[in-house]
Amino acid sequence: xxxxxxxxxxxxxxxxxxxxxxxxxxxxxxxxxxxxxxxxxxxxxxxxxxxxxxxxxxxxxxxxxxxxxxxxxxxxxxxxxxxxxxxxxxxxxxxxxxxxxxxxxxxxxxxxxxxxxxxxxxxxxxxxxxxxxxxxxxxxxxxxxxxxxxxxxxxxxxxxxxxxxxxxxxxxxxxxxxxxxxxxxxxxxxxxxxxxxxxxxxxxxxxxxxxxxxxxxxxxxxxxxxxxxxxxxxxxxxxxxxxxxxxxxxxxxxxxxxxxx
Amino acid sequence: xxxxxxxxxxxxxxxxxxxxxxxxxxxxxxxxxxxxxxxxxxxxxxxxxxxxxxxxxxxxxxxxxxxxxxxxxxxxxxxxxxxxxxxxxxxxxxxxxxxxxxxxxxxxxxxxxxxxxxxxxxxxxxxxxxxxxxxxxxxxxxxxxxxxxxxxxxxxxxxxxxxxxxxxxxxxxxxxxxxxxxxxxxxxxxxxxxxxxxxxxxxxxxxxxxxxxxxxxxxxxxxxxxxxxxxxxxxxxxxxxxxxxxxxxxxxxxxxxxxxxxxxxxxxxxxxxxxxxxxxxxxxxxxxxxxxxxxxxxxxxxxxxxxxxxxxxxxxxxxxxxxxxxxxxxx
Numbered sequence: 001x002x003x004x005x006x007x008x009x010x011x012x013x014x015x016x017x018x019x020x021x022x023x024x025x026x027x028x029x030x031x032x033x034x035x036x037x038x039x040x041x042x043x044x045x046x047x048x049x050x051x052x053x054x055x056x057x058x059x060x061x062x063x064x065x066x067x068x069x070x071x072x073x074x075x076x077x078x079x080x081x082x083x084x085x086x087x088x089x090x091x092x093x094x095x096x097x098x099x100x101x102x103x104x105x106x107x108x109x110x111x112x113x114x115x116x117x118x119x120x121x122x123x124x125x126x127x128x129x130x131x132x133x134x135x136x137x138x139x140x141x142x143x144x145x146x147x148x149x150x151x152x153x154x155x156x157x158x159x160x161x162x163x164x165x166x167x168x169x170x171x172x173x174x175x176x177x178x179x180x181x182x183x184x185x186x187x188x189x190x191x192x193x194x195x196x197x198x199x200x201x202x203x204x205x206x207x208x209x210x211x212x213x214x215x216x217x218x219x220x221x222x223x224x225x226x227x228x229x230x231x232x233x234x235x236x237x238x239x240x241x242x243x244x245x246x247x248x249x250x251x252x253x254x255x256x257x258x259x260x261x
Numbered sequence: 262x263x264x265x266x267x268x269x270x271x272x273x274x275x276x277x278x279x280x281x282x283x284x285x286x287x288x289x290x291x292x293x294x295x296x297x298x299x300x301x302x303x304x305x306x307x308x309x310x311x312x313x314x315x316x317x318x319x320x321x322x323x324x325x326x327x328x329x330x331x332x333x334x335x336x337x338x339x340x341x342x343x344x345x346x347x348x349x350x351x352x353x354x355x356x357x358x359x360x361x362x363x364x365x366x367x368x369x370x371x372x373x374x375x376x377x378x379x380x381x382x383x384x385x386x387x388x389x390x391x392x393x394x395x396x397x398x399x400x401x402x403x404x405x406x407x408x409x410x411x412x413x414x415x416x417x418x419x420x421x422x423x424x425x426x427x428x429x430x431x432x433x434x435x436x437x438x439x440x441x442x443x444x445x446x447x448x449x450x451x452x453x454x455x456x457x458x459x460x461x462x463x464x465x466x467x468x469x470x471x472x473x474x475x476x477x478x479x480x481x482x483x484x485x486x487x488x489x490x491x492x493x494x495x496x497x498x499x500x501x502x503x504x505x506x507x508x509x510x511x512x513x514x515x516x517x518x519x520x521x522x523x524x525x526x527x528x529x530x531x532x533x534x535x536x537x538x539x540x541x542x543x544x545x546x547x548x549x550x551x552x553x554x555x556x557x558x559x560x561x562x563x564x565x566x567x568x569x570x571x572x573x574x575x576x577x578x579x580x581x582x583x584x585x586x587x588x589x590x591x592x
Contacts, residue, residue, distance in 0.1 A: 001381070004378055004379055004380070004381045005379055008375045008378040009375075011367075011374050012364055012367065012375055015364075015366050015367055015371070018366070091362055091363075091365070092359075092360065092362030093362045093363060095329055095362065096362055096376060096419060097376070097379060098328065098329055099327055099329075099351055099354070100351075100376050100379045100380035100382075100423075101379045101380065102347040102351050103348055107379075258324075258330040259329040259330065260324070
């Protein structure tokens with residue numbers, strides 16, 4: 001039954017406009033980011049906060065700078081996921097879905113898995129395109145990519161991809177849950193963006209010790225493999241607690257709430 | 262449960278098993294009681310009209326039957342399954358709830374495929390459902406390009422996907438033009454011919470009168486009446502329509518009848534008077550007119566419409582229907 005809800009969700013997700021805008025949009029954004037880093041990178045040292053070509057040529061060169069794009073990736077994942085769940089209310093399609101699948105938790109789980117796999121595939125596609133663009137950009141700057149393809153380079157690359165994928169799952173789940181709570185795609189996206197971009201930063205500036213306990217910071221730590229403020233394992237733990245609480249609350253509310261839309 | 266058990270006190274004869282039965286079905290939103298102790302008894306195989314003004318509680322009742330809204334009190338069974346366990350019966354139910362709602366960017370066909378997959382139905386059911394609703398030629402077009410009538414028909418097609426035993430249609434003629442209404446009426450009749458039980462809600466009583474053999478009347482959340490349309494008509498008083506030979510006698514005729522204890526409504530356009538007889542027979546009326554020198558050119562009995570029956574049963578009249586609750590109809 002969960003599989004039926006999953007495939008039903010994919011029937012909706014694979015529509016051309018959403019598929020192209022998400023997959024190509026993310027791939028273009030990631031590629032532009034790569035082009036910016038590689039074209040502006042100084043030969044040595046660091047300029048304007050950008051890594052040098054020397055740093056980029058190291059085994060982990062490909063993932064240098066990724067942490068700067070994590071917030072953007074999170075916002076995109078959150079926004080798309082929130083829109084997917086909230087629009088079922090605003091379009092009124094939820095009542096159709098619940099007549100065909102009255103087991104609400106089954107429907108919710110199937111929908112979540114559908115949206116999460118969609119976003120994961122979009123990010124993996126964007127990563128592959130960005131990787132190819134990075135190789136071309138590095139050669140255009142006459143830099144070496146040899147270290148990227150040795151054992152350490154590939155290990156670092158796959159670890160980074162794994163971490164970003166985990167974070168994408170986290171952002172997607174939070175987006176789906178917030179969309180379900182507020183039942184308005186626009187409000188959900190505004191709420192999510194405001195929280196991640198402004199509210200968490202304000203809170204951590206006022207009370208720095210809260211940095212370790214906020215969901216956005218935790219997911220950022222997961223995506224980047226851990227930072228100075230929040231280490232990786234702590235980030236994973238905090239993010240997991242938030243996600244479990246969010247999923248349980250969403251399931252309880254979704255299962256009990258009257259559908260009047 | 263049979264009709265006998267459920268229609269006790271309604272004067273109905275037992276005829277069939279019930280497709281829908283509820284006992285004390287109630288829904289309150291805060292302090293507001295939207296559906297108040299409704300006992301439904303809808304026979305299997307009937308085309309049941311569910312009528313009442315806008316805001317009477319029809320949609321809330323339907324949503325409770327479909328498991329979308331949790332009843333505050335009461336229960337019931339649908340196609341043998343408990344109302345408290347919608348998964349036990351919804352596989353055999355098709356529904357169009359209020360305005361049709363689909364994904365605008367998907368084609369009509371893909372919208373139905375998504376629903377078929379969700380309900381674990383064979384995807385081969387999509388094409389016949391579209392054909393039945395007359396949408397085969399436009400199946401591949403995006404939903405957002407559909408006219409209101411086509412959207413409504415896609416809603417019907419979606420309801421037909423599980424080859425339902427019970428079809429619940431909530432205001433299926435809303436927003437349709439006269440041709441669309443006639444078309445929808447034909448479709449609903451064809452479902453009944455196929456043996457489905459059809460529950461069709463509407464605030465247009467005369468619409469219901471034309472397609473239904475059973476009727477449930479609701480007002481302000483309370484059940485007013487349920488039973489066969491034929492029985493309801495039989496129990497209703499008949500009105501007399503009288504037309505004097507000379508137009509000038511119309512007012513005098515009305516006054517005579519009022520003095521005899523009847524309620525009259527002058528219809529000057531047709532130069533007739535409608536008489537709620539209060540026991541007065543056609544022969545009595547004819548004699549009364551003749552005694553007072555009025556010759557009648559027409560005297561006919563007329564069965565009250567369901568609309569008038571509704572007002573009679575609720576003890577209200579047209580003026581009692583609040584603005585926005587008019588009960589008009591396409592004639």
